[in-house]
Each structure stands twice: as structure tokens, then as C-alpha cells.
Amino acid sequence: MNAIAIKHNDEIIDLQTAKELGFEGEQIHLDNSADSLEVLRHSTAHLMAQAIKSLYPDAKFYVGPTVKEGFYYDFKTESEIGEGDLKKIEKQMLSFAKKKYEIEKYTISMDEAKEKFKDDHLKLAVMERITDDRVSIYKQGEFEDLCRGPHLPSIGLIRYFKLTKISGAYLGGDSKNEMLTRIYGIAFADKESLKDHMTMLAEAEKRDHRKIGNEMNLFTFREEVGAGFPIWLPAGGRLRARLESLLYKAHRKRGYEPVRGPEMLRSDLWKISGHYENYGENMYFTKIDDVEFGVKPMNCVGHIKIYEDELRSYRDLPIKYFEYGVVHRHEFTGALHGLFRVREFTQDDAHIFCTTEQIEEQIIEVVDFVDKIMSTFEFDYKMMVSTKPEKAVGSDEVWEVSTQALKNAMDKNNLPYEIDEGGGAFYGPKIDIKITDAIGREWQCGTIQLDFNLPERFELEYNGENNDKIQPVMIHRAILGSFERFIGILTEHYAGEFPMFIAPTQVAIVPIADTHNAYAKELSDKLIDINADSEIYNKNDSLNKRIRTAEKTRVPMLVIVGDEEVEGKTVAIRDRRTREQYNLSEEEFLKLIQTKVNEVNF
């Protein structure tokens, strides 16, 4: 098998360049290794551009890189291209690939390149980002493109690819710029891998929380209610209630007090906090008797008012308030996405008021809390320290001190983190917890924010040891982030097969005939006593049908009761996953459920 590129000084060098510069190195062959796919997909992007250019001669091209999920190319044409056109483009790509054009490379000076592409504003925009004196051009058949490579020696090597998505994308990723058309695609070295990839995508789709949420009656959205306002159905309500109650205990153990602030507060307060100025466009406002109110987008102001309700001493600190706070935010319509992104959601929010000296231990305690919960759900997550954003309140010194405090807490405890420059909240830097979901997407859930600014703006204080007035520090934190997003992620993570301790229904009871209904009801009542929900499947259907229906609800445990069970006070258990069947006495069964329902504590 011939090489498609070489590895030189740890860099992928295509054969064209290797020949030009006389480089040698380890050969890269056409397979599904990361290096090979990098080259293959990059060239597939060019092949796509070639096909687009032939179908839409006015097309101009911006950049066409490889990304985690394949490759894309951004381009501009006067024609309207939709999803239906992808097939046509694929077909054209295949016909070019069959011609097995060699991919040739030549270099020209930057000035020559600017002259060559003088009518192509997109290429000129690309060149603005290049500092080199010379640029390379890759050519296949009639088509050529400014590109730094690396590329395959010939497009004839490209066979197994698929165009997956089409959409718009802003030039340079900036919403102030014009919008280009972007087509995403994927390519592999062999047919099987492409097929596997497509299967994997289809499997991922089956886990979509919007689909499962509908099937399991967890939640719904309705056009007449409004975009981004979720409606929680009974099954979803039960799941949520379980999470809430677990979390309530976890907070109490850690010294948090439950509180509740109002849903709307006067705009004057949002002006003091800085939300009016910095977050106003995401807020909803209304008037009551000529006084303007803002619906809360965050819970901090309410908690500040609770702090202010009494004089505080250093002996009281840290004070920790928590609330399942319902917040409203005006999100762009295009951003809304199932439960992942909504306009009304409930945060598992808390605010810790503490002394400067207590910051580190408090941060560590919260990070530990986060870890406890994430590991219970077997989530991978990472932490990002986010620094001062463009829109912010407070002096640079305060930002510097607080950002450093966050980093110190992490460093001292050897906790790994990445930096997100400019990603902080407007009132302070934060540590974001990002969960990786079932199909590899990252979601920001938990967040820990350090805030010197709001205490100053609201002139919060406590009495110090010498009876002097000292300003406390606020730590804003949420662990799940919001129940909505977190339950969405959980749903996809478990593909709807929730573990017993949060499942909407713990047990499905299937009586064999009507004569067994009484025993089923008796079991159901006893289950309620041990905090387990059950459902009795005694509809006028065949036994098989009712078992099938119960299985399809994804309930963790199925019990069948007939004459034998009624007589012997037992249950026949059917494990949904393994399809194993076994019998337990009623007593053993209740004990088993009780154990499983209570096995988790954060």
C-alpha cells in the first residue's frame, strides 16, 4: 500500500510538500488513524468544493477545515442550497473522484495570490489571517484552492464519504459578519467504518431526550404555550421530585438553609446589581402601578436581601442559602433546544456568604459536592476557570484577586482545569463544570462563581472580631445547573433507562388475571410506604401485551403476580435488562426495592 503522506517532526506532511522540500519520515497510509483521516477529510472537503463549484459556478469559498466530527466547507453562492441538494453534490463528488485527478501543489507569493484572487472577497479575508510571504495552491482538475494542506496525492482515493448537514455560518464566526453556507461531511478509509459511523449517529438519535421525553411522558412543549417553556408531565414530575428530595438532604448535610426569593423584583434592584445594564436584554420586564419590575434571571439578588435581613457576625459565616430557583431568560429562538436550552428553568442555586479567608475551603467543598453527584451518575466532566468578560462590573484589581483565588483553590488541591478567557459572569470569574453527554457533546451544567462585586454594590457587611464592619464575599453556585438541562442530559445518558433511585416509576406490577388485582393493589400500597412508585397493568389486554407495554415504559423492575404468588405471598420478578426471572417473598421484594431506592445519597 502506498503512503498518502509522511510524518515529519511530528507534523503531517503531504507527498507534494515532502517532494518539494525533500522531507522524509514515517509513512502514513490510508486507514482510519487520526493522521490519515485528517488528510483524507481535508481532501474530501476540497473535493466537495470542486463539486459545488461545478454545480454553482458563482460559488466563492472561505475555509474548509477538518473538525472532530468530520469536515466542513464555508462558501457563498447566489443560489439557494438546501438539504435536498446534498445528494446532488455527493453525486458530483463521486463522478470527480472517479476521474482520479491528481492533487497538485504549487506556491506563489502573497502578492501574486492577492492578485489572483482579487475578485474573491472570501479568499482575501482568508489571506488577511495569513502572515507568511508565500502561500500554497492545491489544484485538482480545473479546480484550485488556496490551502496550506496537507492533502492526498489524488482524489481517486476518496470513496467513502457522506455529506451530513447544511446550514449557515457567520464569516469568521462573528455574528456581525455576513452569513455563508456551510456543508458538513464525514469520510472514512473504508465502507464499513462509514456505515458504523452512520449507525452510531442513528443510535445517538434514539437517545435524544426530546424523543424519549415524549415516549416516557416526562415533559412536553406546546406552540400555544410558547417557545422555550417546558411543561412537566406526571412521570417527569416524579423524576424531578426524586432528584429534588435527594438534593435537599445533600444540601442540609452541608449546612445550607432553604430560602425562597420573589419571582419579580423592582428594577431599582437590578440597577444596583448591574443586571439592568449588563444582562437586561436577556430579562423580561413588566410594570405594576407604574413601577418597573424585572422577572429574575438569577436568584442572587433575592438571597442578598435575605442576608440583609439581620445583622451578621463573623461567627455566622459562612452562611449558605439554597433555592430551587425558577428563572426566566430571553434566549434567542434559534438557541432553544428541548430541555437543554429553555426560557424558563429551575436552578439548584445557592449562595455562600463568607470571609475572604474562607474562600478556598468553600470552593473545595463545592467542588467535592460536584464530584459526589457527577460520579454517582457516572458522568465524565471537566472544569474550566472562566475569566473577566467584555461586559463586566468591578475593577481589574478585584477581578485579578478573585480569579487568582479560584485558581489557587484548584491548584492547591491538584484539581485539573482549563482556562476559558473572557467566559466569566459579569460580576465575577467562575469555575464551570462541563459534562460530556452520551454522544460526546459538552454541556455546561454546574458553575461556581466568585463574587466581590455584588457585596460591594449592595454594601453587604458583617461584624468582625473587633466589631468592625467587613464586606463578605459571595460564592454563587449551582451543581446540576438547572433541572431542565440536567434531566435532559440524564435522559440521554441512560437512554431513558433511569436507575431505580430516580426512575419515575420503580415497579410495574402485572396481575395475570382480574382475580389478582387486589394483591397487586396491596403491593402497590406497600411500595408507596417505602417511597417507591408503581403502576398496575391490569388493562383488558393479553398478559403478553401487558408485559410488553410495561417493558416499553423502561421501568426498572417488573413483577408478575398470579395464583401462585397470591397464595404464597410472593412475587415473580422479571429483570428488564437481563430478562431473567426469579421469585422473591413479598418481604424480600419490598426490602430489595427499599434498598435500591435509597442506595444513593449525595
Next chain:
RNA sequence: GCUGACAUAGCUCAGUUGGCUAGAGCAGUUGAUUUGUAAUCAACAGGCCCGGGGUUCAAAUCCUCGUGUCAGCACCA
């Protein structure tokens, strides 16, 4: 918000170039059946074809403005 696609029964979807009373499966209701581990049989019911407005002899179908959904961009818990 931007680019593109889409919206028909509770759910999943048919519905031809505009043309008769808009269909199916599942779910639901009723009846028969009383079942021992993944679909018993039958009947019935269910629709402002997303909402305004327009074109036309005629609109689920074409145009237009909204609303909502999907993919991505940008923004974010």
C-alpha cells in the same frame, strides 16, 4: 437573531401535476376473552390539514405575514 428545511389525528407517518366524503399503523374507548412472561379478536371514536391574509371556479397542496419545530452559526445553565 442569522442561513436553510419543515408543520396533516394523542404519537409515527401517507395524501400524485391544486379537483369528489383527508387515509394508515400505534395509542384511546367499548364489547368478547381471564390469559404464567414482549403485540387475542371485533366494533367505535378521533382532524379549524399550525394561525391570519391572499391567488383560484376550486387550496392540506400555490403566494404572503406570523407562530412553532429541526440542523448549524452566533449566544448561554
